[in-house]
Amino acid sequence: MNTEGSLIGLLDPQVLTGDDECHLLTISYEMSRTVAEALEGLDFFLAAEMVQRLGNLSVIDHPTVKRLLAEALGKVHQFFQSAADKVKDDCYFAR
Secondary structure (H helix, E strand, O other): OOOOOOHHHHOOHHHOOHHHHHHHHHHHHHHHHHHHHHHHOOOHHHHHHHHHHHHHHHHHOOHHHHHHHHHHHHHHHHHHHHHHHHHHHHHHHHO
16 A cells, blocks of 8 residues: 555555555456446345445546446446336336
């Protein structure tokens, strides 16, 4: 981690060491993957928690973290849009 160990040092991506950035990206990719898996398993609480945590990490202002957050939000939106479309189709065929 950074030499001071403070969160303030982590807020500027210019202050991240190579190891810090590697850990940040590893954690962020894992959270993004977990969102997709949680949605697939219908674990909406876990998906929401991971999106929230990615959002918390986005204060670091790292472009990859921001991209992963946007992708995770997109996955959530796509999942629920697909579910809504299925309900509409099922209702249409039930008539």
